[in-house]
Amino acid sequence: MNTPVPPGDQGAWEGPALQNDAPRSVATRHPSHDPDLRAGALEALCLCDPSAKVLATRALDPLAAADPAWRGTPASGIPGRPDRPVLVAPGKVPQRSIHTPAGRAALLHALAHIEFNAINLALDAIWRFGDMPETFYRDWLKVAQEEALHFELLAAHLQSLGYRYGDFDAHDGLWAMTEKTQGDVLARMALVPRTLEARGLDAAPPIRAKLARAGDHDAAAILDIILRDEVGHVAIGNHWYGWLCAQRGFEPVATYAELARRYQAPRLKGPFNLAARRTAGFSETELQALQAE
Numbered sequence: 303m304n305t306p307v308p309p310g311d312q313g314a315w316e317g318p319a320l321q322n323d324a325p326r327s328v329a330t331r332h333p334s335h336d337p338d339l340r341a342g343a344l345e346a347l348c349l350c351d352p353s354a355k356v357l358a359t360r361a362l363d364p365l366a367a368a369d370p371a372w373r374g375t376p377a378s379g380i381p382g383r384p385d386r387p388v389l390v391a392p393g394k395v396p397q398r399s400i401h402t403p404a405g406r407a408a409l410l411h412a413l414a415h416i417e418f419n420a421i422n423l424a425l426d427a428i429w430r431f432g433d434m435p436e437t438f439y440r441d442w443l444k445v446a447q448e449e450a451l452h453f454e455l456l457a458a459h460l461q462s463l464g465y466r467y468g469d470f471d472a473h474d475g476l477w478a479m480t481e482k483t484q485g486d487v488l489a490r491m492a493l494v495p496r497t498l499e500a501r502g503l504d505a506a507p508p509i510r511a512k513l514a515r516a517g518d519h520d521a522a523a524i525l526d527i528i529l530r531d532e533v534g535h536v537a538i539g540n541h542w543y544g545w546l547c548a549q550r551g552f553e554p555v556a557t558y559a560e561l562a563r564r565y566q567a568p569r570l571k572g573p574f575n576l577a578a579r580r581t582a583g584f585s586e587t588e589l590q591a592l593q594a595e
């Protein structure tokens with residue numbers, strides 16, 4: 303199996319620079335004057351050009367100060383994103399056979415779009431939610447930087463097939479839940495990392511197998527990296543969900559059911575990747591509740 307080339311060796315990703323970032327990337331403070339990690343995350347979130355967002359995310363310093371009392375306001379709509387892909391309703395994204403090059407590219411494009419949104423959701427957790435321990439911000443920076451790697455690997459592979467990020471329509475389910483939960487960090491942890499990212503743990507192995515069967519071993523190797531890292535992202539979600547439940551005196555399993563109902567979270571269908579979910583910190587009670595739905 304070929305191992306994907308490290309991103310640093312791939313050269314700059316030449317994705318669509320469809321908008322001038324200058325008017326949209328102004329957060330309340332400039333990073334050159336304010337190295338605060340949370341302010342820098344908002345700057346990166348506002349960037350529209352994918353390669354600029356990847357670079358800005360990677361440039362955030364895990365050792366920078368992360369002030370829980372900092373409050374910022376985005377100068378424009380978030381997340382910053384390019385004009386393409388065109389966003390359509392989930393059912394409107396065409397399904398194609400993976401056995402054609404265009405179909406395989408469409409699948410890889412859908413995954414790249416998930417990763418692009420995942421960069422945004424991790425950056426959003428850093429700037430938006432104040433009054434959390436500093437380790438919360440550093441955990442989500444680790445997620446953002448790994449999502450940037452996932453996006454870059456997929457975008458580069460897509461380019462090797464003759465396509466670019468933006469060439470296919472995409473849907474916005476991941477960001478929609480990020481927006482819905484913007485008022486409560488507990489709901490965000492419950493329904494984004496522990497629900498939508500956790501669904502990726504179930505989805506990744508069959509997609510990897512399909513890509514390998516189609517002979518795309520580079521893509522399969524990228525899926526291996528993604529699955530490995532996503533277990534860690536879900537674990538971070540589980541850790542902070544548990545921490546917040548303890549802080550508020552909530553029982554985690556019943557609270558999750560209530561939040562899923564209140565925010566109309568998608569019902570998760572099996573088969574579940576129970577081994578990966580256990581590694582990511584779901585309890586046996588939670589796994590039983592999941593399978594009983």
Ligand SMILES: [Fe+2]
Pocket residue numbers: 417420448449452528532
């Ligand atoms: Fe990812």
Ligand SMILES: [Fe+2]
Pocket residue numbers: 420445449499531532535
């Ligand atoms: Fe993730």
